[in-house]
Structures are given as structure tokens and as C-alpha cells.
Amino acid sequence: MIYKHLSIKIIATLFGLWFAVSLNAQASPDAGKELFKNYCAACHSKDMRSAATGPALGGAQTKWADDVALYAWIRNSQAMIQKGHPRAVELWNQYKPTVMTAFPNLTDDEIGSIMAYVNGVYDGTYGPKKDVAAVGTGAKVEEKSQLPMYLIIVGVLAILALLLTKIISNLNQIASAKEGYQVEAKTITQILTSKGVVTFLIFAVIILGAYTTVNKATELGRQEGYAPDQPIKFSHATHAGVHKIDCQYCHDSARRSKHSSIPGTNTCMNCHSAIKNGSMYGTAEITKIYASIGYDPSTQKYIENYNAKSEDEIKAIYTKWIGDEYKRVKEKADIDAEGERVVADQWANIKESLTNDQKKQIQGPIEWVRIHNLPDHVYFNHAQHVTVGKLACQTCHGKVEEMDLMKQMSPLSMGWCINCHRQTEVKFKDNAYYANYTRYHEELAAGKRDKVTVADIGGLECQKCHY
Ligand code: HEC
Ligand code: HEC
Ligand code: HEC
Ligand code: HEC
Ligand code: HEC
Structure with missing residues (x-):
């Protein structure tokens, strides 16, 4: 019958149209x-x-x-x-x-x-933002969820489709009556439980499910391309690129342990007790290092009892420093109105950046936003890959030495790990770690195999990667 699949097509077209419109509107x-x-x-x-x-x-x-x-x-x-x-x-x-x-x-x-x-990327406060996934919606920027609006649209479309289907069904009845045989017009219940509609509903639920899962994954930040703003505008391009500081100078635990830790503030101070100004941000960003650890750059001394100091006392120390630097750079004897604004803005920025939900005070470690983050059920070991496997950091993390803002380059998915294990040859020959793989050594020596991949040594076994 000509109208048979029409209702499904109508629903699908309307749905498609709505989808296209909703995408373009942003x-x-x-x-x-x-x-x-x-x-x-x-x-x-x-x-x-x-x-x-x-x-x-x-x-x-x-x-x-x-x-x-x-x-x-x-x-x-x-x-x-x-x-x-x-x-x-x-x-x-x-x-x-x-x-x-x-x-x-x-x-x-x-x-x-x-x-x-x-x-x-702005959440109403000054200072670094944690969420780059948040997306505005054009000229009128709303942070509110659009779900209610979508639901209303879907509802209206569904009712429309239902009415159309009912009309088509009635038309069918009239047409068939003309041709001399009888077809019952479908009731609304029959339409709702028909095969096409049920298939469509299942399909819609799957799409919606996949869509929300992807959104959730984005929220967790476990995602390729994730690059949140950090409390300090720390640049790998400046440190590892321009100044050629070795990755392991800061991430020294990568070589010998499971985790490659983020350097503590003391590591920064090895250089920044002397380097007090940057070419990009002047005093602004480096002062955050001092305020977190309690170093007074004016006197070049660590502040005694820093943890017991009140916010006002801390403010006095660092606004003086920023003000003095402003005068020095601008070659002025006094702070003018612009200087006052700079000092106030920088102080507000420092305070925002160092204080957060976990850490309610300025003092204490810098709370870097974690970027790479495997789920708890996965076991990953840096030393295994860097020291034993002799892989360069860049194999997995990309050209870090060119990044101003750190970004996750790899998907960190199971497929990503497995693919590399299938393809990568282990440096077998002179590696003491593999000495006990006698059979492979014999086969290599006898010319029976030309290489050993990570998969060959068990790199695809579930329990190697899962707790
Ligand atoms: C001067 C110290 C320093 C050097 C040198 C350095 N890093 Fe970092 N690294 C940091 C700091 C601080 C962070 C945290 C802030 C950020 O993510 O930008 C970090 C973050 C990272 C992260 C992301 C961590 C996460 O949260 O998932 C990776 C990956 C990384 N560094 C790799 C490297 C590599 C590779 C090199 C060498 C090319 C390198 N780093 C050199 C200090 C350093
Ligand atoms: C081995 C020395 C060294 C270490 C360690 C080091 N830095 Fe630096 N840092 C530098 C140099 C050199 C510069 C470039 C200064 C310039 O711009 O002239 C710099 C610049 C910066 C700047 C840029 C300022 C600007 O305005 O351009 C920031 C922010 C910074 N460092 C933060 C950190 C933090 C945070 C740490 C600790 C995780 C750290 N640094 C560790 C040497 C170091
Ligand atoms: C040459 C420097 C310069 C450039 C380039 C510039 N701005 Fe501005 N903008 C300013 C200054 C300075 C002010 C403060 C008002 C004034 O002095 O005119 C300002 C003010 C503003 C304000 C008002 C902010 C508020 O708090 O109400 C907005 C919005 C703005 N700019 C948007 C933009 C956008 C968007 C661009 C890029 C398309 C841009 N500006 C490029 C210098 C600039
Ligand atoms: C085989 C791929 C691979 C190599 C090579 C590698 N990393 Fe990683 N890195 C990862 C993965 C995967 C994570 C996430 C680990 C987690 O969430 O437990 C990670 C996380 C990190 C982190 C965040 C802290 C942590 O351990 O969770 C830093 C910092 C880091 N890597 C630095 C380095 C440095 C520096 C090197 C080189 C010396 C390096 N990585 C080499 C895959 C790699
Ligand atoms: C080389 C390492 C590796 C091996 C081997 C491995 N997995 Fe995984 N697996 C991972 C990683 C990494 C993830 C996390 C993926 C993510 O978060 O997207 C994961 C996730 C999973 C998940 C959860 C899916 C999810 O979305 O979180 C299951 C289930 C799983 N693996 C089962 C297995 C089974 C069964 C095997 C053996 C046949 C196996 N894995 C072997 C690395 C591995």
C-alpha cells in the first residue's frame, strides 16, 4: 500500500529537520x-x-x-x-x-x-576556569540546560506525527473503500504499538543514550583534546621547548614508578626564586608560586608562620610586590590610577587561582587540574613504558614541548592501548627485563621469528591491564 511506510518517513524527516536546525542554531x-x-x-x-x-x-x-x-x-x-x-x-x-x-x-x-x-569558558568568577567543555549558545548566552526545550519539541513532533499517521490511515480506508475492499482505519493505540513506531522509539532511545554517554564522558574530562585552564598559566612550550628543561626534571617519578607526578612548588622555586618576572605575564603568574608557598620576593625570604597568616596580611605582602614591580617597569615614583587597577586585578586573580573548593585558603599546594585520567579499574604503569619499553613521552603525549596549554593528545581508550601493544616491537635483545623469555630468544636466534611484540609477551591479557 502506498501509505504504508509514510508515517515512519514523516517522523524521521521531522526528527532530522529538528536535529539539523538545533545544530545550526548555535x-x-x-x-x-x-x-x-x-x-x-x-x-x-x-x-x-x-x-x-x-x-x-x-x-x-x-x-x-x-x-x-x-x-x-x-x-x-x-x-x-x-x-x-x-x-x-x-x-x-x-x-x-x-x-x-x-x-x-x-x-x-x-x-x-x-x-x-x-x-x-567563563563561569562568573575571575581566574582560571575548570570547564572548557561548557559551550555558550550564541548572542544570548544561557548556561541553563536546554533539555526541557528539546523535550517539548520532541513531544510536539510526536503528536504531529501521530495525527498525520491517523489522517493517512483514514485516507487509506477511504481509498480502499473506493477500490471496493475494506480496510479498517487504525486506532491511535494500534498506531502506537505498530512495528514501525516501536522500532523508531527503540532507535531514538539508543541515540539519546549514546548522546548522553558522550556528554558525560566529556564532563569527566577523560577525553582526547581535553585542555582545561590551569590555576597558573604554566607553559610547557616555554619550559620544555624554549628553555629545553628535561621532562624528567619535573616529572622525575615517570622513570621509576607507576605515576608520573606533577612537580611540587619547591621544584618551581629552584628557578623562580631568581626568575621573578616572565616575558608574557610580567609579575602576574609567577607571583602565584610565591603566594602559594609563602616566599616574599621583596625580601627574598620565606615568610615565617605563613600558614597562620590572614588573607589581609598575605594581600599586603603581595600587592606591595606587584605595585613595586609596576613602578619599576613603568619607571614611575608613585602608583597611578592604572597601577592601582593592575594591582587590584592581579590580586583578585591570584586569590581566585589559589583558592578553590578543596583548598579554602591561599596558602598550600597549587591545585593543578588533572587532565589524563584512566578509570580506576585500569592499571597503567609509566616506568614499564618509559624505562623498560623505552618509549618517548611524546609517543603518547604528543609534542608537549610546543604546548602553551597542556592538552590530552591520545584517546586513552582500551583500543588505543591494544593497538599499540599489537604493533610495537619490544626492545628484546639487550634488555635484562626479558632475560627469562628463553623460548623467544631461541626462536629469534634460530631465525624462526623476526620480532616479539608487546602482544607476544602478554600485552593483550585482560588481567595485565585490569585489576
Ligand atoms: C618545569 C617543569 C616541567 C617540565 C620541564 C615539564 N613539565 Fe609537564 N607538567 C608540569 C606541570 C606544572 C604540569 C601541570 C600543569 C599543566 O598541566 O600544564 C604538567 C603537566 C603535564 C602533563 C599532564 C598531566 C595531567 O594532568 O594529566 C603531561 C602529560 C606532561 N606534563 C608531560 C610533560 C612532558 C612530556 C614534558 C617534556 C617534554 C614535560 N611535561 C616537561 C611541569 C613540567
Ligand atoms: C629549571 C628552571 C625552571 C623551573 C624548574 C620552572 N621554571 Fe618557570 N620559567 C623558567 C624560565 C627560564 C622561564 C622564562 C622566563 C621569561 O619569560 O623570561 C619561566 C617562565 C615561567 C612562567 C611564565 C611567566 C611569563 O610571564 O612568561 C610561569 C608562569 C612559570 N615559569 C611557572 C613555573 C611553575 C609553576 C613551575 C613549577 C611547576 C616552574 N615555572 C618551574 C624556568 C623554570
Ligand atoms: C587595540 C586594543 C583593542 C582591541 C584589538 C579590541 N579591544 Fe575591546 N576594548 C579595548 C579597550 C581599551 C576597551 C575599554 C574601553 C575603551 O577604552 O575604549 C575595550 C572594551 C571592550 C568591551 C567592553 C567590555 C565591558 O566590560 O563592557 C568589549 C565587549 C570589547 N572591548 C570587545 C572586543 C572584541 C570582541 C574585540 C575583538 C573583535 C576587541 N574588543 C578588540 C581595546 C581593544
Ligand atoms: C605508553 C604511553 C605513555 C608514555 C610513553 C608516557 N605516558 Fe604519561 N600518561 C599516559 C597515560 C595513559 C596516563 C594516564 C594515567 C592514569 O590516569 O593513571 C599518563 C599520565 C601522565 C601524567 C599525569 C599524572 C599521572 O601519572 O597520572 C603525567 C605528568 C605524565 N603522564 C607525564 C609523562 C612523562 C613526563 C612521560 C615521559 C617520561 C610520559 N608521561 C610517558 C601514557 C603515557
Ligand atoms: C592493554 C591494556 C588493556 C587490555 C589488555 C585490556 N583492557 Fe580493557 N580497558 C583498558 C582501558 C585503558 C580501558 C578504559 C577505557 C576508557 O576509559 O575509555 C578498558 C576498559 C574496559 C572495560 C570497561 C569499558 C568501559 O567503557 O569502561 C571492560 C569491560 C574491559 N576493558 C574489559 C576487558 C577485557 C575482557 C579484556 C581482555 C580480553 C581487556 N579489557 C583487556 C585497557 C585494557
Whole structure:
């Protein structure tokens, strides 16, 4: 019958349409990131004033009554100041005579994307953000879940499809009656329990399940490409790249133990008790090392009883240091209004970065955000791979020496481990660790085998990798 599969097709098409629309409706934070880097980053950062000329853009959108004014500002800020828009005038009084570049050619979409990028990594506080997965949704940025809206859309579509199916069924009855034989019009219950609808529902549940699982995995951060902001803008490109510091200088436990630990603040101090300013952030980021461990760079001494000091006492020490450095760099005798703003911004940034939910005070170890993280049921050993297997760190972690922000390069999935174990030849010959594999040694000597892979020595056995 001609109408037989029509209802399924209608549902599928509507579903597809809705899906396409919902995907397109989002301004893209990825595109925004590129635009931000190209046009705005010279003067703005997302979350702190740093050395930049303009204000941090995180949260800026909320300071504008409406997006029309904000977008107009970005296209031509001076025009908005002349018009006397209250936010524009307020900004100008704070930042004059610095003039923001005009961007008359940016489209609404492009500006929306930039704001989505900026807001997506901004959670309402200054300082480093833990969540890069959060994504804004275009010009009107909402952090709220969109699930209720999706459910309503799905509901409306389902009712629509049901009605259509019922109409088709009735049409069928009329058509068949004309041809002289009888077909019953289907009741709503019959339609709901028909094979096609049930198949479709199962299919939808599977898609939804897969979708939420992927989302959950993203939340856990156990994901390729994961690159959260850290409490300190620590750059591997600066340390391991430009200054060629050996990975093991900082991650020394990789060679001899299961874990490759993150260096403690004392390791940083080996160099940073002397290197007090950076070429990128000036005093801003390195001061965080001092504030966490209680080193006073002005007197070059560790502060006694640092852990018992109040926030105000700590603030006095480090704002003095930042202020002195500001005066030194700008060759000024006193702190001017801009200097005061720099000191206040930097202090706010230091405080945010070092204080978090686990660590309610500024003092104490720096809480780096963990990036690589296998589930608890998996056993992975660095020494086994680095010392015995003689693998370079870069095999699994990528070109770390080029990363400003650390990023997870490998999927860390079971397939990833297994593939490498199948393909990788173990350095068998002169490795004392494999001395007891007599049979392989004999076979190699007799020319019966040309190589031994990790799989050959048991690298695919479940219990080797699972507790
Ligand atoms: C040449 C430096 C410069 C560039 C490039 C620049 N800005 Fe600005 N921006 C500023 C300054 C300075 C201010 C403060 C107001 C003033 O002095 O005009 C500002 C203010 C802003 C504000 C207002 C913030 C608030 O708190 O209300 C927004 C929004 C903004 N800029 C967005 C952008 C975007 C988006 C880009 C890139 C497309 C950009 N800016 C590029 C210098 C710049
Ligand atoms: C000067 C010290 C230092 C050096 C040298 C260094 N690292 Fe790191 N590494 C750190 C710090 C601090 C972190 C934590 C902050 C971060 O993730 O950026 C870290 C994080 C990492 C992480 C991510 C850890 C996680 O949370 O999953 C990896 C992987 C890593 N480093 C690999 C390397 C490799 C490979 C090299 C050599 C090319 C290297 N590091 C050199 C200090 C260092
Ligand atoms: C072996 C020496 C050494 C060690 C150890 C070291 N650093 Fe550095 N660090 C440097 C050098 C050199 C620079 C470059 C300074 C410059 O920009 O001129 C630097 C720059 C930085 C900067 C960049 C500042 C800027 O504005 O450019 C930060 C932040 C930083 N280090 C943090 C850390 C942290 C956190 C640790 C400990 C985990 C650490 N460093 C360990 C040598 C070291
Ligand atoms: C065979 C692949 C592989 C090699 C080679 C490797 N790593 Fe890792 N690395 C991993 C995996 C997998 C994890 C996640 C471990 C976990 O979650 O238990 C990890 C985690 C880390 C971490 C986070 C802390 C931890 O142990 O969980 C650091 C730091 C690190 N690696 C540094 C290094 C350095 C430095 C080297 C080189 C000396 C290196 N890695 C070589 C696979 C590798
Ligand atoms: C070379 C190491 C390795 C071997 C061998 C290995 N696994 Fe895994 N397995 C992993 C890793 C890593 C994960 C975690 C994957 C993730 O988190 O995405 C995992 C995850 C799993 C999971 C959980 C799936 C999930 O999504 O968390 C099961 C079940 C599992 N493995 C079963 C097995 C069985 C059965 C074998 C033997 C046939 C085996 N594994 C052999 C490394 C291994």
C-alpha cells in the first residue's frame, strides 16, 4: 500500500529537520576562538586583565543592557561613547585615552561566536576556569540546560506525527473503500504499538543514550583534546621547548614508578626564586608560586608562620610586590590610577587561582587540574613504558614541548592501548627485563621469528591491564 511506510518517513524527516536546525542554531565557540585570537586577544584576555590593554571580556556581556548596544560597541566604540551610552561612557572614563579598534565588518554571527567562546569558558568568577567543555549558545548566552526545550519539541513532533499517521490511515480506508475492499482505519493505540513506531522509539532511545554517554564522558574530562585552564598559566612550550628543561626534571617519578607526578612548588622555586618576572605575564603568574608557598620576593625570604597568616596580611605582602614591580617597569615614583587597577586585578586573580573548593585558603599546594585520567579499574604503569619499553613521552603525549596549554593528545581508550601493544616491537635483545623469555630468544636466534611484540609477551591479557 502506498501509505504504508509514510508515517515512519514523516517522523524521521521531522526528527532530522529538528536535529539539523538545533545544530545550526548555535554560534560556534570554535569559530569564536579563532576570531578572538585574530582580532581581540592583543588587547583582551577572557578572564584577567594581565598585561592587556582592555578589560577582561568574561562576563562583559552581562554589563550591557542589550546585545544591540554591545554589538554596536564592538563595531565602533567611539560612536557609542559620543552617543552617550551609559556603559560606553563608563568604560571610556576608566580606560581613556586608549581607544578600542573598530570592527565594522564583523557580522552578528561572528560577534555571537566570539561572545560564545568568551562566555563558554567563563563561569562568573575571575581566574582560571575548570570547564572548557561548557559551550555558550550564541548572542544570548544561557548556561541553563536546554533539555526541557528539546523535550517539548520532541513531544510536539510526536503528536504531529501521530495525527498525520491517523489522517493517512483514514485516507487509506477511504481509498480502499473506493477500490471496493475494506480496510479498517487504525486506532491511535494500534498506531502506537505498530512495528514501525516501536522500532523508531527503540532507535531514538539508543541515540539519546549514546548522546548522553558522550556528554558525560566529556564532563569527566577523560577525553582526547581535553585542555582545561590551569590555576597558573604554566607553559610547557616555554619550559620544555624554549628553555629545553628535561621532562624528567619535573616529572622525575615517570622513570621509576607507576605515576608520573606533577612537580611540587619547591621544584618551581629552584628557578623562580631568581626568575621573578616572565616575558608574557610580567609579575602576574609567577607571583602565584610565591603566594602559594609563602616566599616574599621583596625580601627574598620565606615568610615565617605563613600558614597562620590572614588573607589581609598575605594581600599586603603581595600587592606591595606587584605595585613595586609596576613602578619599576613603568619607571614611575608613585602608583597611578592604572597601577592601582593592575594591582587590584592581579590580586583578585591570584586569590581566585589559589583558592578553590578543596583548598579554602591561599596558602598550600597549587591545585593543578588533572587532565589524563584512566578509570580506576585500569592499571597503567609509566616506568614499564618509559624505562623498560623505552618509549618517548611524546609517543603518547604528543609534542608537549610546543604546548602553551597542556592538552590530552591520545584517546586513552582500551583500543588505543591494544593497538599499540599489537604493533610495537619490544626492545628484546639487550634488555635484562626479558632475560627469562628463553623460548623467544631461541626462536629469534634460530631465525624462526623476526620480532616479539608487546602482544607476544602478554600485552593483550585482560588481567595485565585490569585489576
Ligand atoms: C587595540 C586594543 C583593542 C582591541 C584589538 C579590541 N579591544 Fe575591546 N576594548 C579595548 C579597550 C581599551 C576597551 C575599554 C574601553 C575603551 O577604552 O575604549 C575595550 C572594551 C571592550 C568591551 C567592553 C567590555 C565591558 O566590560 O563592557 C568589549 C565587549 C570589547 N572591548 C570587545 C572586543 C572584541 C570582541 C574585540 C575583538 C573583535 C576587541 N574588543 C578588540 C581595546 C581593544
Ligand atoms: C618545569 C617543569 C616541567 C617540565 C620541564 C615539564 N613539565 Fe609537564 N607538567 C608540569 C606541570 C606544572 C604540569 C601541570 C600543569 C599543566 O598541566 O600544564 C604538567 C603537566 C603535564 C602533563 C599532564 C598531566 C595531567 O594532568 O594529566 C603531561 C602529560 C606532561 N606534563 C608531560 C610533560 C612532558 C612530556 C614534558 C617534556 C617534554 C614535560 N611535561 C616537561 C611541569 C613540567
Ligand atoms: C629549571 C628552571 C625552571 C623551573 C624548574 C620552572 N621554571 Fe618557570 N620559567 C623558567 C624560565 C627560564 C622561564 C622564562 C622566563 C621569561 O619569560 O623570561 C619561566 C617562565 C615561567 C612562567 C611564565 C611567566 C611569563 O610571564 O612568561 C610561569 C608562569 C612559570 N615559569 C611557572 C613555573 C611553575 C609553576 C613551575 C613549577 C611547576 C616552574 N615555572 C618551574 C624556568 C623554570
Ligand atoms: C605508553 C604511553 C605513555 C608514555 C610513553 C608516557 N605516558 Fe604519561 N600518561 C599516559 C597515560 C595513559 C596516563 C594516564 C594515567 C592514569 O590516569 O593513571 C599518563 C599520565 C601522565 C601524567 C599525569 C599524572 C599521572 O601519572 O597520572 C603525567 C605528568 C605524565 N603522564 C607525564 C609523562 C612523562 C613526563 C612521560 C615521559 C617520561 C610520559 N608521561 C610517558 C601514557 C603515557
Ligand atoms: C592493554 C591494556 C588493556 C587490555 C589488555 C585490556 N583492557 Fe580493557 N580497558 C583498558 C582501558 C585503558 C580501558 C578504559 C577505557 C576508557 O576509559 O575509555 C578498558 C576498559 C574496559 C572495560 C570497561 C569499558 C568501559 O567503557 O569502561 C571492560 C569491560 C574491559 N576493558 C574489559 C576487558 C577485557 C575482557 C579484556 C581482555 C580480553 C581487556 N579489557 C583487556 C585497557 C585494557
